[in-house]
Amino acid sequence: MSQRIVVDPVTRIEGHLRVEADIQNGKIVDAFSSGTMVRGIEKILKGRDPRDAWAFVGRVCGVCTSIHSLASVRTVEDALNITIPPNAELVRNLMFATLYMHDHVVHFYHLHALDWVDIVSALKADPKKTSEIAQSISNYPKSSPGYFSDLIKRLTKYVESGQLGIFANGYWGHSAYKLPPEVNLIGVAHYLEALEWQKEIVKIQAIFGGKNPHPNFLVGGMACSIGLDDVSSINAERLAHVEQLLKDAKEFITQVYIPDLLAIAPYYLDWGAIGGGLGNYLAYGDLPTNGYRDTSSYKFPPGAILNKDLSRVYEVNMREDGEIQEFINNSWYDYAGGNDKGLHPWKGETEIKYTGPQPPFEHLDTNKAYSFIKTPRWKGNAMEVGPLARVLVGYASGKEEYKEIVDSTLSKLGVPATALFSTLGRTAARGLESALMADWALDFYDELINNIRNGDTRMANMDMFNPEKWPAKAMGVGHTEAPRGALGHWIVIEDKKIANYQLVVPTTWNASPRDAAGKQSAYEAALMDTPVADSNQPVEILRTIHSFDPCLACAVH
Amino acid sequence: MAATTHLLRRVFVWELPVRVYHWVNALSITILCITGYLIGKPPAFMFSGEAWERYWFGWIRYIHFATAYIFVFNFIFRLYWGFVGNKYANWKNFIPTNKKFWAEIWQVLKIDILQIKSGGHMSVGHNALAGFIYFFTFLAFVVQVITGFGLYEAMSDNWFAKLFAWVPVLAGNDMLLRNIHHLFMWFFILFTIIHVYLVFYHDYVEGRGEISSMGGGWKFIEEEEFHHHQKEEQKESKK
Amino acid sequence: MSSRNERKSYYEELRHSGYSRRDFMKFCATVAAYLGLEASGVSQIAKALQDKPRIPVIWLHFQECTCCSESFIRSSHPIVADILLDKLSLDYTETLMAASGHQAEKCMRDTMEKYKGEYVLCIEGSVPTEADGVYCMIGGRTSMDILKEAASGAKAVIAWGSCASNGCVQSAKPNPTGATPIHKIIKGVPLIKVPGCPPIGEVMAGVLVHIITFGTLPELDGIGRPKAFYSKRVHDTCYRRPFYDAGLFVETFDDENAKKGYCLYKVGCKGPTTYNACGVTKWNGGTSYPIQSGHGCFGCSEENYWDAGALYARAQPFPGFGIESDADKIGTAAAIATGVGIAAHAVMTNLRKSKLIDDVIEEGKEAEKEL
């Protein structure tokens, strides 16, 4: 007999995720992922001004803040056939890079690290030894014995207060924690450093978008005009601020994040064979260097990989009726034309209908619908999206940058390429693309400066902003690569108003319930066969689930 | 055809305070509408100088607020005069308190608006329909004062403005206040168009010196009408 | 609200419940052993436990997007590491806490029991009231249920952000889940609204620091917002105000006027009707704020702002008259209609009352002749 365990709330994620898992002989034999909060934002968008949509969908998520707004303005621009000026594309790329560096670092240290780093063990570390290790892996300046012994004192005082705050009731001392105290201490130190650093990098979004979280976007370009003779427009001071922040970010990523990743990974190489899951990967691609419509210019190439076969990258068409579809066989919704057909997002519907157990309840009835997340499929396939998908698509597409960084990391860790298809692979891929991003961002910056120097200061194309010029009916699709994976928005505009708006979001792909055929989506598939040493302290479930960086507000919206 | 000759009686209708009130009111509403419209929809000016050289929008707003104070105190004064002024100024002229009032409204509608009937007795002050419409105008004044000072309250330390601190709290959203405030401007514009037309209409059709009455305070009514109203008044006072 | 000094320490509580000093020291030794500390740690633990505890905080997440938590960790003064380690004890927050599942639920229960009437309850997100609350469930319970229980023992409730203070985006029409702000559900507990989508990080930290440092709630305005941050309109603290007063406006985005930093009023800025600290405190450590980066304010801290007018229009479209109609268009139409009506009336007057008018004119002419 298997034992059903429940993890709800799954914490250190965005939003409300519930995992139920059946454990037999110390292994997961079945798993269910459920999103338990819904807002109905797709319904709220109906009848509104398409130019306002970015602000509404921006509020889908404050963690991957800005990315839905980006997808939204692209969707409307696609429908109205607007081409934005090169500077706006570059600024959007800089906003994008900023989000990535922020989101990935915060995920690694604040949402994921405590699955691998035992904070209580860190108290036993020897500051001198810690300092030696730290200096051997990086030349980050904050690594003296004094720095670490001060930290131990601070932590000890904190722990002794008896009020453990956010660290209370963790799985401290669990046998699955493998790091020596010194590496644990480095992890804790950088948890705090990263907490301080993360508030800096987002200033780039504040400069171009006015604030973070939830910066401003604009259909047709960006609202931040370049005005070298104005104090608040993008001028020399603002640009210099951006450059400094980008340089600091690169330093943090290359001297803290990546070395920590490489220092922790060797203790957990067994996780290179756990949590692989589907083996199907999907990316829409992003970061245009020659305009959004030229997908071949993307830094993140688009494509799909099936069955871990890196020799072939499939093309994905977001407009084609039969390619991307959303199913609701196991979700709490109703489709007007019957619940067993998938709908392409242009025809998508959002009619919420809860049929689960009446709360309070112990267990979901997983034989019926069991989630507010819909189930997206690509040509019927369940797909994993996210950093790993992007890195694999880049790698399989033969892009030099990817080959270089992936191969060198594999050889540093001494693991085969198959280790990528795993929980560890997912976490590593996030680090690798952060490192790429830190470089790319500086390139985007240089190019922006170059354009301005050459006299191009255009930031928005307002030709089609006035609704009087719009056609009676228009349809658009916009895509981006959100930090958690491929993100698409679809719009139908009628009478200058939104007639339909649908989002298919990364975490919708990954965290969705199984489809009509019983085929699991990425979370559930990745949990299969995961060993769980102590069903009362299922740290292993958290490791794999966290490796996806769940965002449930996104998944359901 | 020889017309019947009328002997006209001079009646003092509008006391000086009412006349002064009227013109201050008319002027301030005109100014408030113009400045208010500009505040809501500023025109585009091409300008190559520097911001400190100009302050026209600030002046527009300043005029709006200064006029608002004049408008509101003038209005408060008129409310007071509704209790102490002569019978034509009395508040009872504005609120239908009896059957006679409603009957007269109906009569005016038939005679002046639908023009399906002519003749009958004309009131000396405002007719009942006009009075009733002024009543709504006064309510509109109140709305405009509440929304206006509600908006103004946060940018002023003046005690009077601060009396309206409850307004944004009640409305919840200032945008709502602005939209109401803006919408009511159109009430005043429509009122003014119709009102001025009707004043000319009455002057033209009745020949009682309607227009000049707001200048000198006099109206000129027919001798027969005078006696009719006199009798009416006596009946009233006997009751 | 009672001051921090009145709160009992662990030691006092134990003594109060009849334990001896010896029992207490034994307890400290157990804690030390559990934490893997040396013998010297025992006395330190004992000392800490005799000190006053940090204010316990329970931070709940309902219908939200976590941007409030994200904004909070952006605070630059104090920085969040210091708030978390030194200033308060954040005992429950799904975003950052180490524990998950029933261990997490235990954290909440422990604090609710141990610090009844003492903890500060922070709420991020609105509460769905439709369908018996099933649109937001945590641990198999509805958010409504959890909120009511947690609020019953709270010393004060902080409603973070527009979601908790006014319902925010999910309560925009047609509000499919019945998303409801906290003050409409919780009565009888002091409640502070900190609206904004999200609120500024330093403002959030400021509210907490006020409570910790002064032991009182900050003074609130009529709507329940801290006066310190919400008593001025963005417009009245906006550095583009001189352009407004000079009547110099951006006409469309990225035009010449935009490059000169003119006022954004005509491209829809809602600063004139929005109460927030953006113009003074600014965002992200004073880096910028929406208007500074060229986009108008859209009133994210105002009640009902999603339904209070389009982003790029100054006036609200008129219900029932289509997306393009505002008061001016309707007013103009009404004025034209009135003009037509008047003209018709004037013509009718001359026709139907011609006899009356003729008489008056005749009478006048006769008098003229007689003179």
Ligand code: HEM
């Ligand atoms: C007949 C009387 C009035 C009319 C027709 C009128 C009209 C207007 C209009 C059309 C606006 C522009 C609204 C918009 O579209 O945003 C406005 C703004 C305003 N009015 Fe009035 N108004 C009147 C009386 C008052 C009064 C009595 C006050 C009291 C102080 C007042 C205070 C304001 C304020 C504070 C604003 C906003 C100005 C700003 O924030 O820059 N108004 N008014």
Ligand code: HEM
């Ligand atoms: C050429 C311009 C105007 C003339 C000749 C004029 C004349 C008059 C006359 C004769 C009356 C008395 C009405 C009656 O006997 O029933 C009156 C009353 C009134 N008028 Fe005007 N008016 C003018 C403009 C305005 C304007 C612009 C306004 C404001 C929008 C205004 C507001 C009022 C009000 C509120 C009353 C009622 C007065 C009271 O009894 O308190 N008038 N006007």
Ligand code: NFV
């Ligand atoms: N899933 C998701 Fe997002 C991301 N990354 C959005 O598109 O997190 Ni909030």
Ligand code: SF4
């Ligand atoms: S108020 Fe805004 S930022 Fe905060 S949770 Fe709600 S939607 Fe997100």
Ligand code: SF4
């Ligand atoms: S930009 Fe907005 S807040 Fe600033 S002065 Fe203009 S209207 Fe006011």
Ligand code: F3S
């Ligand atoms: S949109 Fe919000 S962030 Fe400030 S400037 Fe306006 S209140």
Ligand SMILES: [Mg+2]
């Ligand atoms: Mg969707």
